[in-house]
Amino acid sequence: AQSVAQPEDQVNVAEGNPLTVKCTYSVSGNPYLFWYVQYPNRGLQFLLKYITGDNLVKGSYGFEAEFNKSQTSFHLKKPSALVSDSALYFCAVRDMNYGGATNKLIFGTGTLLAVQP
């Protein structure tokens, strides 16, 4: 079964410092990976995705993620954190069955990012 793991419940970082939110995946076949952000009482906002191609994916709000096949990781990064980046971040993988990728997303448990001023 497809799955993603977010090993950190919370990440704390000072404003202006680089941030990393970790995600590892377990899939059969090629993974389709996504990052979403959720602000309090809001829906999930799409940040970026990896389908194929360059391992470094650039997304919204200055975020990027690096796909690493050997380490089965897809960590989210940003060079300089902002207080407004404080939110809940979800890594997700597209589910697969014998016919190929299905539509549904399987989410990690989420990582709360807290950026201190």
Place this chain on the structure above:
Amino acid sequence: AAGVIQSPRHLIKEKRETATLKCYPIPRHDTVYWYQQGPGQDPQFLISFYEKMQSDKGSIPDRFSAQQFSDYHSELNMSSLELGDSALYFCASSLDGSSYNEQFFGPGTRLTVL
């Protein structure tokens, strides 16, 4: 840009009552997904529709049903509500149901069952 619209935003029901949640996808999006997010949990896939046909099914209770209409909006019908059904229900939409296309989420409907 137009986003996914969900109504109502908040809903309070008693046990054993019924509820209907509505979702209006982004214009031209033909695929709709429903997810349930319990307190402090990650979203769990319930069901999806592509071109008005059910395309995938997840952990959706038999008490729940859903459909997609000719204008691509979708409704999630929930009957015999239980306390455990209290959650945030998200609808998402995407274009042509392709695995490559990201899903755009609505703001959610917060259902509270008393």
